[in-house]
Amino acid sequence: MKRVELKNVSKTYDGKANVIENIDVDIKPGEFFVLVGPSGCGKSTMLRMIAGLEGISEGDLYIGEENVTNHIPSKRNLSMVFQNYALYPHLTVEQNIVFGLHTKKIPKKEQKARCMETADMLGLSDFLGRKPRELSGGQRQRVALARAIVTQAPICLMDEPLSNLDAKLRAKMRSEIRQIQRKLGITMIYVTHDQTEAMTMADRMMILHNGEVQQIGHPLDIYNRPANTFVASFIGSPPMNLLDAEVVEQSLRLADNRFLPLSQGVAKHFSALTHVTVGIRPEHIQLAKEGEMSFYADVVNVEVLGTETLITCEVGGKQWIAKWNGQWKVDIGEKIPISIHEEHLFLFNSENGECIYHSSQEEETPSLKEGVL
Numbered sequence: 001m002k003r004v005e006l007k008n009v010s011k012t013y014d015g016k017a018n019v020i021e022n023i024d025v026d027i028k029p030g031e032f033f034v035l036v037g038p039s040g041c042g043k044s045t046m047l048r049m050i051a052g053l054e055g056i057s058e059g060d061l062y063i064g065e066e067n068v069t070n071h072i073p074s075k076r077n078l079s080m081v082f083q084n085y086a087l088y089p090h091l092t093v094e095q096n097i098v099f100g101l102h103t104k105k106i107p108k109k110e111q112k113a114r115c116m117e118t119a120d121m122l123g124l125s126d127f128l129g130r131k132p133r134e135l136s137g138g139q140r141q142r143v144a145l146a147r148a149i150v151t152q153a154p155i156c157l158m159d160e161p162l163s164n165l166d167a168k169l170r171a172k173m174r175s176e177i178r179q180i181q182r183k184l185g186i187t188m189i190y191v192t193h194d195q196t197e198a199m200t201m202a203d204r205m206m207i208l209h210n211g212e213v214q215q216i217g218h219p220l221d222i223y224n225r226p227a228n229t230f231v232a233s234f235i236g237s238p239p240m241n242l243l244d245a246e247v248v249e250q251s252l253r254l255a256d257n258r259f260l261p262l263s264q265g266v267a268k269h270f271s272a273l274t275h276v277t278v279g280i281r282p283e284h285i286q287l288a289k290e291g292e293m294s295f296y297a298d299v300v301n302v303e304v305l306g307t308e309t310l311i312t313c314e315v316g317g318k319q320w321i322a323k324w325n326g327q328w329k330v331d332i333g334e335k336i337p338i339s340i341h342e343e344h345l346f347l348f349n350s351e352n353g354e355c356i357y358h359s360s361q362e363e364e365t366p367s368l369k370e371g372v373l
Contacts, residue, residue: 001029001030001154001185001186001187002029002063002064002077002154002155002187003026003027003028003029003062003063003064003187004026004027004033004050004061004062004063004155004187004189005025005026005027005061005062006023006024006025006046006050006059006060006061006062007024007059007060007061007062008022008023008024008058008059008060009022009023009024009046009049009056009058009059009060009061010022010023010056010057010058010059011042011045011046011049011054011055011056011057011211012057012058018057018211019042019045019211020042020045020046020049020211021211021212022059022212023046023059023213024213025206025213025216027187027189028187028203029154029187030185030186030187031187031188031203031204032178032181032188032190032201032202032203033187033188033189033190033202033203033204033205033206034189034190034191034192034197034198034201034202034204034205034206035047035189035190035191035192035205035206035208036191036192036193036194036195036197036198036205036206036207036208037193037207037208037209037214037234038193038209038234039193041208041209041210041211042208042210042211043191043192043193043208044159044160044191046191046208047157047159047189047191048159049061050076050078050157050189051073051076051078051080051157052068052071052072052073052075052076053073056069063076063077063078063155076155077153077154077155078153078154078155078156078157079100079147079148079149079151079153079155079156079157080148080156080157080158080159081144081145081147081148081156081157081158081159081161082144082159082161083159083160083161083163083164084164085132085140085141085143085144085161085164086144087132087140087143087144087147088132089131089132089133090131091131091132092128092129092130092131093119093124093127093128093129093130093131093132093135093143094115094119094128094129096132096143096147097115097118097119097124097128097143097146097147097150098111098112098114098115098150099147100147100150100151101114101115101150101151104151114150114152115128115146115150118146118149118150119146121146121149121180121183122142122145122146122149122176122180123142124139124142124143124146127139127143137164137165137166137169138165138169138172138173141161141162141164141165141173142176144161145161145177145180149180149184153186154186154187155186155187155188155189156181156186156187156188156189157188157189157190157191158177158188158189158190158191159191160191160192160193161173161177161190162174162192162194162197163192163193163194170197174197174200174201177190177201178200178201190202195234195235195236195237196237198219198235199219199223199235200219202218202219203218204216204217204218204219205217205219205222207222207230207231207234207235209230209234214227214228214230214231215227215228215231219235222235223235223236224358225355225358226240226279226346226355227354227355228348228352228353228354228355229242229277229279229348229353230353232279232346232348232355236281236282238282238310238321238323240279240280240281240282240346241279241280241281241282241285241315241318241320241321242277242278242279242318242348243255243277243278243279243315243316243318243320244275244276244277244278244316244350245260245275245276245277245278245316246274246275247270247271247273247274247275247276249267250262250263250264250267252276252278254278254315254316254317255316255317255318256315256316256317258295258315258316260278260340260345262342262345263342266342266345266347266357269347269356269357270347270356270357273349273350273356275350276347276348276349276350276356277347277348277349277350277353278345278346278347278348279345279346279347279348280320280340280344280345280346281344282310282320282321282322282323283323284340284341284344285320285321285322285323285338285339285340286322286324286338286339286340286341287324287336287337287338287339288337288338288339289339292339294337294338294339295337295338296335296336296337296338297313297314297315297320297335297336297338298313298314298333298334298335299311299312299313299330299331299332299333299334299335299336300312300313300314300319300332301332302328302330302331302332304327304328306327307325307326308323308324308325308326309323309324309326309327309328309330310322310323311323311324311328311330311336313336313338315338322338342359343359344359345357345358345359346358
């Protein structure tokens with residue numbers, strides 16, 4: 001196991017604006033670390049810089065205690081799994097798996113032993129004589145993973161390896177990759193645009209947007225304490241509902257002139273502001289019970305998913321999504337009384353998007369390394 005550390009790393013192409021901006025992160029030995037963000041945010045570029053396939057414009061990269069900023073890829077002692085698998089079509093599964101060992105001049109007897117052990121681990125023992133074209137997408141993915149594992153490198157980089165698979169197979173492969181990483185104890189750095197993959201696989205994850213770090217931390221910490229509106233809207237399915245509001249004394253006035261009264265303890269957090277952005281997770285929008293403070297919202301769409309129901313309604317001129325457990329029969333156009341509890345509200349600065357209040361902040365504040373950057 002080895003650590004990977006990036007110190008003030010930036011990437012610039014042809015003197016233009018940075019596509020990666022001052023990345024500072026210490027990835028621990030044996031950690032499953034996920035880089036997540038929308039397309040074009042710089043996550044694959046960052047992975048390629050770690051691999052040595054892209055140069056680093058500024059800053060330093062450490063693997064273990066060694067500065068490898070200027071090392072060629074073959075001197076960094078890591079393996080990589082690409083999005084398109086990059087298998088040799090004219091070679092068998094066995095030949096594809098041991099190809100890297102052959103170039104490193106590992107003895108053939110050891111090549112065979114490593115290949116059989118890795119193939120058994122990944123359920124490929126019966127396919128060693130086949131060509132890639134004779135395999136399914138999931139089997140090809142396993143071959144690409146086997147080729148990375150068989151090198152016994154302490155660090156494995158994975159660049160959106162599941163994006164070509166169907167939803168059911170992706171879920172299965174997520175579990176398999178995570179189990180293999182735990183079993184081998186390798187440090188894994190995994191790139192994805194899928195926040196579900198990030199949430200279910202990561203020990204820690206970094207959220208990138210426009211080449212800048214938005215937040216680093218444990219998936220649940222980020223879900224419960226998003227640093228800003230981008231993180232809040234990106235992490236979560238469905239995403240957090242957001243709505244701009246005007247501060248009026250101890251209340252928030254929405255665009256449709258509804259008021260959300262708040263306690264003095266919450267109101268003090270935005271007393272110096274005239275406008276804030278209100279956030280609420282879909283699962284925290286509840287059907288109001290008798291006697292609860294509530295307001296009516298117009299239903300514009302209903303999705304019954306079996307175990308849960310997603311209800312889209314109009315609130316403050318915007319569409320909010322409520323997620324209720326079970327199967328609910330709600331008609332489009334119906335007015336439903338909904339209730340929002342103060343402890344579930346997130347409040348963000350409307351100007352810079354930074355989170356200024358949520359009840360969990362009073363329980364524990366994340367550090368710079370583990371939370372807001």
